[in-house]
Amino acid sequence: MPVIEVDRLAKHFTYYEKELGLKNSLKNLFRRRKLVKEAVAGISFAIEEGEIVGFLGPNGAGKTTTLKMLSGILFPSSGRATVLGYVPWERKKGFKMQFSIVMGQKNQLWWDLPANESLYLNKCIYEIPDREYFSILDELSELLEVRQLLKVQVRRLSLGERMKLELIAALLHRPKVILLDEPTIGLDLVSQQKIRNFLKYYNQQMKTTIILTSHYLVDIEELCKRTIVINQGQIVYDGELTGINGLFSEQKIVRLQFGEEIGRERLAGFGALKAFDGVSATLAVERGQLKKNSALMLEHLPVIDFNIEDVPLEEGIAALYQR
Numbered sequence: 001m002p003v004i005e006v007d008r009l010a011k012h013f014t015y016y017e018k019e020l021g022l023k024n025s026l027k028n029l030f031r032r033r034k035l036v037k038e039a040v041a042g043i044s045f046a047i048e049e050g051e052i053v054g055f056l057g058p059n060g061a062g063k064t065t066t067l068k069m070l071s072g073i074l075f076p077s078s079g080r081a082t083v084l085g086y087v088p089w090e091r092k093k094g095f096k097m098q099f100s101i102v103m104g105q106k107n108q109l110w111w112d113l114p115a116n117e118s119l120y121l122n123k124c125i126y127e128i129p130d131r132e133y134f135s136i137l138d139e140l141s142e143l144l145e146v147r148q149l150l151k152v153q154v155r156r157l158s159l160g161e162r163m164k165l166e167l168i169a170a171l172l173h174r175p176k177v178i179l180l181d182e183p184t185i186g187l188d189l190v191s192q193q194k195i196r197n198f199l200k201y202y203n204q205q206m207k208t209t210i211i212l213t214s215h216y217l218v219d220i221e222e223l224c225k226r227t228i229v230i231n232q233g234q235i236v237y238d239g240e241l242t243g244i245n246g247l248f249s250e251q252k253i254v255r256l257q258f259g260e261e262i263g264r265e266r267l268a269g270f271g272a273l274k275a276f277d278g279v280s281a282t283l284a285v286e287r288g289q290l291k292k293n294s295a296l297m298l299e300h301l302p303v304i305d306f307n308i309e310d311v312p313l314e315e316g317i318a319a320l321y322q323r
C-alpha cells in the first residue's frame with residue numbers, strides 16, 4: 001500500500017492587488033481587484049514505502065505548495081491526500097510523530113542557542129527516551145561530521161553546517177516520511193555531495209520515504225529513481241529522470257571535429273546547427289535522417305572526430321518546463 005497518496009489535490013490562493021501610494025490605498029478600501037493564483041491544479045500520484053522521489057519544476061511551479069499541503073501546513077482548496085494513512089491537515093499526533101519536513105530556506109533551530117538545545121527541545125516534543133535520543137544523536141552527528149558543532153551557537157555556523165544540524169533535528173524522532181524542500185540550496189559542491197551521500201545512506205538503512213525538491217539536477221540524478229516534474233501546478237512527467245530525453249527522442253546531437261577550417265554553408269541541410277566555430281560543430285539531427293546525414297557528413301566534410309549523443313538532459317527538462 002502506498003505511503004503517500006494524492007488524489008486531484010489542488011490549491012488556489014486568493015489575494016488582492018495593491019497599488020502604490022496613499023490615494024490608491026484609500027481607493028483600495030472601497031474597490032479592490034481580487035486575484036486568484038492556481039498554485040496546484042489537481043495533481044495525483046502515489047509513493048511507496050522507501051521510495052525517494054524527486055520533485056522537479058521551474059520557479060513557481062507549485063512544488064513547495066504541494067509539500068506544504070502534504071505536511072499539513074496548508075489546507076488544500078480541493079482534492080484528497082493521505083500520508084501514512086493520515087490526512088496531513090488534520091494534524092493528528094500519530095502523523096506528526098512519524099513525519100518531518102526540512103525547508104532549505106527556513107530554520108527550525110533556534111538562532112541564538114547552540115544546536116544541541118534545540119535538539120533537546122525536539123527530544124521533549126517527540127517524547128524520545130533518553131537512551132534512544134543520545135544514541136540517535138551520536139549516530140547522526142557522527143555520520144554528518146558535526147559532533148564538535150553541537151555546542152556552537154547556531155548563528156555562528158556556516159550554511160552547510162547549519163543544514164546538517166537541521167537534518168539531525170528533523171530525523172531525531174526517526175520519521176517514516178521526510179519531505180526535503182531544497183536541502184542543498186546555496187551549499188558548495190562538497191557540502192552538497194556530503195548531504196547527498198548522507199541521504200542515500202540514510203534511505204537505504206531506514207527505508208524512509210522521501211520527497212526531495214531541488215533545482216540542482218545532480219541531487220535528483222544521484223538520489224531519485226523516480227522524478228515527478230510539475231509545471232504550472234500540473235504534473236507533466238512522472239518516471240525515470242533519464243526518460244525525459246525519450247520525450248525528445250526525435251532528435252540526436254551530432255558533434256563533429258574538422259581537420260581544417262570550413263565554412264558554415266557546408267553544414268546546411270544536415271540538421272539544426274547548435275554550435276559552430278569553423279573547426280567544430282554541433283548539430284541536432286532528426287532521428288530518421290541520422291544514418292543518411294552521418295554518411296554524407298563523413299563523406300563530404302574533413303571530419304576527424306564524430307560523436308552521436310542523446311539530447312542533454314538539461315535541454316530535455318528545459319523543453320518540458322517551456323511546454
Ligand SMILES: Nc1ncnc2c1ncn2[C@@H]1O[C@H](COP(=O)(O)OP(=O)(O)OP(=O)(O)O)[C@@H](O)[C@H]1O
Binds near residue numbers: 038058060063066
Ligand atoms: N501565500 C500565497 N499567496 C499567493 N500566491 C502564492 C502564495 N504562496 C505561493 N503562491 C504562488 O503559488 C505559485 C506556486 O508557488 P510555490 O512556492 O509552490 O512554487 P515552487 O514550485 O516551490 O517554486 P520555487 O522553485 O521558486 O520555490 C507561485 O506562483 C507563487 O507565487
